[in-house]
Amino acid sequence: DVKVTQSSRYLVKRTGEKVFLECVQDxxxxxxxxxxxxxxxxxxxxxxxxxxxxxxxxxxxxxxSVSREKKERFSLILESAxxxxxxxxxxxxxxxxxxxxxxxxxPGTRLTVL
Amino acid sequence: xxxxxxxxxxxxxxxxxxxxxxxYTDSSSTYLYWYxxxxxxxxxxxxxxxxxxxxxxxQRLTVLLNKKDKHLSLRIADTQTGDSAIYFCAETATSGxxxxxxxxxxxxxxxx
Numbered sequence: 001d002v003k004v005t006q007s008s009r010y011l012v013k014r015t016g017e018k019v020f021l022e023c024v025q026d027x028x029x030x031x032x033x034x035x036x037x038x039x040x041x042x043x044x045x046x047x048x049x050x051x052x053x054x055x056x057x058x059x060x061x062x063x064x065s066v067s068r069e070k071k072e073r074f075s076l077i078l079e080s081a082x083x084x085x086x087x088x089x090x091x092x093x094x095x096x097x098x099x100x101x102x103x104x105x106x107p108g109t110r111l112t113v114l
Numbered sequence: 115x116x117x118x119x120x121x122x123x124x125x126x127x128x129x130x131x132x133x134x135x136x137x138y139t140d141s142s143s144t145y146l147y148w149y150x151x152x153x154x155x156x157x158x159x160x161x162x163x164x165x166x167x168x169x170x171x172x173q174r175l176t177v178l179l180n181k182k183d184k185h186l187s188l189r190i191a192d193t194q195t196g197d198s199a200i201y202f203c204a205e206t207a208t209s210g211x212x213x214x215x216x217x218x219x220x221x222x223x224x225x226x
Binding site for chain 1: 164206217218219
């Protein structure tokens with residue numbers, strides 16, 4: 001069974017802290033994504049990685065960075081957390097051009113920044 | 115720019131049909147999806163439709179696509195309390211892009 005896991009389901013951090021959100025997929029997928037989900041706004045793409053050490057900015061990259069040193073792992077970094085980064089963060093992966101281009105999602109990390 | 119719109123809430127009685135609607139603007143979309151998000155969970159693909167199709171049926175789910183009006187709908191027959199969730203429509207092209215455009219999500223509440 002396809003699986004995407006995220007390191008934490010809930011996280012509480014203080015303003016100014018450096019925050020790491022980890023995502024691991026076991027499907028040997030090339031592409032991985034980080035989204036944030038906010039009520040009434042749907043999912044917005046933060047960063048995308050099309051292969052190891054390759055990344056592209058999404059629609060809202062400001063305040064975030066990413067790291068993909070291994071194919072299965074994609075990390076989202078908040079260099080200095082702020083209260084407006086309180087949100088649900090969703091990781092996804094896919095193999096491009098296969099089947100119907102489905103993305104597989106992790107369970108999400110609900111981050112609260114105080 | 116590209117946009118996908120959905121109504122935010124829908125409430126139905128158990129056993130009735132639910133219809134969740136979505137409009138999109140990108141005419142180059144090739145795949146359109148319906149994802150379900152249960153409370154506290156990630157998104158799970160429910161069904162998808164290829165843009166050269168008008169309709170797709172999968173057990174209790176019926177997807178209708180009107181390309182002329184850029185309108186996508188998901189009908190859930192015999193809605194159950196376990197169908198209570200947020201439903202997202204999304205679109206993408208077949209290749210050459212990583213871009214998925216998601217709707218705002220429709221929160222379906224099923225009343226017993």
